[in-house]
Amino acid sequence: MAKIQMKNAIAELDGDEMTRVLWKVIKEELLLPYVDLKTEYYDLGLKSRDDSDDKITYEAAEAIKRLHVGVKCATITSNQARVEEYHLKKLTPSPNGIIRAELDGTVFREPIFVNNVHGTVSCWKKPIVLGRHAYGDVYKNxxxxxxxxxxxxxxxxxxxxxxxxxxxxxxxxxxxxxGIHNLDESIENFAKCCFTYAANKKLCVWFGAKDTISKIYDGNFKEIFQRVFDQDFKKQFDDAGIEYFYTLIDDAVARVMRSEGGFMWATKNYDGDVMSDMIASACGSLAMMTSVLVSPDGNFEYEASHGTVQKHYYRYLKGEKTSTNPVATIFAWTGALAKRGELDENKELVDFAKCLEKATLQTIEEGYMTGDIARIASPKAKKILNSWEYIAAIKERIR
Known part of the structure; x- marks a missing residue:
């Protein structure tokens, strides 16, 4: 069949280790046969960032601003062990931290639910959308x-x-x-992004911080959130029958664990980093969560919310075919392609992205899955597949 044409490109940000390997397989098997893929390619592999003194990371961020849509593979943030392993010139900063600071956006993460995979928190019936402030704090310390x-x-x-x-x-x-810092303007943008996203999805918003201890720093977040809500969103929320409330972060955690889900949990940068992994793991797997960075001026970066799967990569280098779950990486691509199609009024591209997501989840629901979710699947998996077999099974269902 004729390939689907793209009107405009997206920024493609390649990454590291096992996710980099699967990035290539996903493109070759699930995208290029069906889409005349237009991307601006940026290699954000650890060595490439080190060689360019992170110039390439800033170039990638600028490309997302210019093209309005980007898709990113998982990347390594170096520590001393990585400096020695990759023979780096120095400790490199977090590429996610750089990109998020440049776009001044909010990260929204949401678990991917399938009918035959049941999480460990039995009371969660609906997805919890986590809105993570993506500027400042320890990520720019x-x-x-x-x-x-x-x-x-x-x-x-x-x-x-x-x-x-x-x-x-x-x-x-x-x-x-x-020393850490934040900016009033960035906090205001964070609040507006959360309230806008929640209003569109008709979700209540919970925001938790620790103003009893961090009276000035966290207190500033609390005050700005309340002011933005009262001025710009209260009537909209009242009309939709949804609410916003602030509570201490420890109380928010307790409430979340007792809830049935179906709300947005707004968090500061570090809290969101930690709690998004907790939600993803409790729902089944770190690889079963979508992640999108939304900037206040309408730019979008889609990524997998997990890391580079280092242990699987070392096994892959020894010649093993690992059962690494590629769902979050696939959904990063589908999210970016759907947004590109939406902005360009390209219905074919949007429909393809939805088709690929449906095929990805249908494969799991028919009993064919990777090892991480097979452990909690009910009924049990018909077959545990390695990554290549799982991607091939998705391709069969696309046809």
């Missing part, structure tokens, strides 16, 4: 390892030359200090 005793201070010098200075700690010996 400044750290010092203090070699001796001394005074640690927090200093702000305004553009008017006035200085605010506070003592963090009179340190009696060696230790560590860390």
């Amino acid at each position: 400044c750290e010092i390892k203090c070699p001796t005793a001394g005074k640690a201070e927090l200093v702000f010098t305004g553009t008017d030359g006035k200085e605010i200075r506070k003592t963090i700690m009179d340190m009696k010996g060696p230790g560590i200090i860390q």
Whole structure:
């Protein structure tokens, strides 16, 4: 059959390890036979980022802004072990952190439900959408390892030359200090993105932070969220019969674990990083969750919410065919293609993306799946497939 034509390109951000291997297979088997794929390719593999001193990461972020749609493979954020393994020049920053800061967006993550895979939290009946602030906090921090005793201070010098200075700690010996920041504008954008997304899906919004301890930092989040809601969204929420409320993050966690789902949980950057993995794992697998970064000016970056599956990659290098679950990576591609089709008024492309998602989930529901979800499938899997077999089974159903 004739391939589906694309009017405009999407930014393609390649990644690392096992997800990089499957990225190529997904393109060759599930996309290129059916779509005349138009992408601007950026290699965000760890060595490529190190060689370019992260210039390529910033170029990829600019491409997403220009094209309005990007799709990203999972990438490594280096630690000292990775520096030695990949012979890097230095510790490289998080590419996700760079891209999220450049787009100043909010990450929305949602579990992918299938009828025969039941999570470990029995009361969850509906997906929990997690809205994660994607700017600042520890992902754009400044750290010092203090070699001796001394005074640690927090200093702000305004553009008017006035200085605010506070003592963090009179340190009696060696230790560590860390500085984090956020911007009112970014927090406002985060709140607006969450309320807009929730209103469109008719979801209640829960926001949790720790203003009882972090009275100024977290208190600022709480105040801005409430102001944005009262000014711009309260009537819309009232008319739709949905609500917004703030609670402490520990209370939010307890509420989430007792809920039936079906709401948006808005979180600060680090909280969202941790809790999205908890929700995905409790729903079945880290590979069964969609993730999209939405910027306030209408740019979208789709990605898998999990890492590069390092252990499977080492086994792959030894010649093994691993049973790595590619669903989240497939859904990153379908999300990006559907959004491209929506923006370009290309119904064929949107329909193809939906078809591929349906074939992906139908394969699982018919009993053919990777090992991670076979452990909790009911009824039991008819056959546990390696990644290549699973992708081939999806391709059969596309036909």
